[in-house]
Amino acid sequence: MNCIGGVCESLLIDMFDNACFTQQQVAILNQIDTDVACALQQLPRRYEHSVRVAKTAYKLAETYQVDTFQAVAAGLLHDIYKALPAEELLLRAEQHELPWKGSLTHAIPLLHGPLAALEMPSRYPELDAAIFKAIARHTIADTDMSELDMVLFCADALEPARQGDFIHELRTQVGISSLNKLFFDCFAVGISYVIQSRRYLYSDAISIYNHYVNQLQRLDS
Ligand SMILES: [Fe+2]
Numbered sequence: 001m002n003c004i005g006g007v008c009e010s011l012l013i014d015m016f017d018n019a020c021f022t023q024q025q026v027a028i029l030n031q032i033d034t035d036v037a038c039a040l041q042q043l044p045r046r047y048e049h050s051v052r053v054a055k056t057a058y059k060l061a062e063t064y065q066v067d068t069f070q071a072v073a074a075g076l077l078h079d080i081y082k083a084l085p086a087e088e089l090l091l092r093a094e095q096h097e098l099p100w101k102g103s104l105t106h107a108i109p110l111l112h113g114p115l116a117a118l119e120m121p122s123r124y125p126e127l128d129a130a131i132f133k134a135i136a137r138h139t140i141a142d143t144d145m146s147e148l149d150m151v152l153f154c155a156d157a158l159e160p161a162r163q164g165d166f167i168h169e170l171r172t173q174v175g176i177s178s179l180n181k182l183f184f185d186c187f188a189v190g191i192s193y194v195i196q197s198r199r200y201l202y203s204d205a206i207s208i209y210n211h212y213v214n215q216l217q218r219l220d221s
């Protein structure tokens with residue numbers, strides 16, 4: 001079994017000024033990278049996606065002055081449970097008594113975020129709780145998204161392999177739109193996709209949508 005990631009190390013060398021991260025932070029990121037490569041060894045494209053999300057999260061964090069270490073850590077880790085079978089996700093959700101509105105069974109594709117956020121803190125006690133909160137919210141969002149939450153959400157939507165006219169348009173808004181507006185636009189595109197593809201829409205999605213519509217309208221006026 002070969003599950004040594006190694007991408008993170010080159011990612012750090014290629015993209016980042018090493019001075020940005022302490023040696024301890026580099027060591028933590030490399031450990032996370034190896035763990036994610038291991039967890040996703042049956043889904044190599046998902047691992048590659050995770051690395052692209054980490055890189056995109058880094059750029060967004062730099063642009064919007066959010067903690068870059070937390071952004072990269074959240075980006076690498078956000079889909080670590082993506083390879084878990086549906087039955088396992090459901091079982092763990094029940095074991096944790098995961099607070100959830102509506103049917104857990106219908107929401108299986110959304111559970112990997114909140115479950116990883118519940119279980120990862122014991123594996124990485126050195127990481128700040130803000131990172132796990134961002135991971136929990138990358139699938140469902142919320143009405144009180146922090147800047148880190150929004151950076152991860154947008155990075156997941158805008159990483160370079162994501163295609164589509166709306167996504168291309170949103171990439172041009174990075175650094176021009178506020179982070180709130182960029183997040184809201186990514187969220188709205190996500191909801192549109194869910195409806196167009198006739199997938200299950202999490203029941204809180206409409207409340208979150210309306211919350212940010214009202215907030216952004218207030219800011220505009
Ligand atoms: Fe995800």
Ligand SMILES: [Fe+2]
Binds near residue numbers: 078
């Ligand atoms: Fe993702």
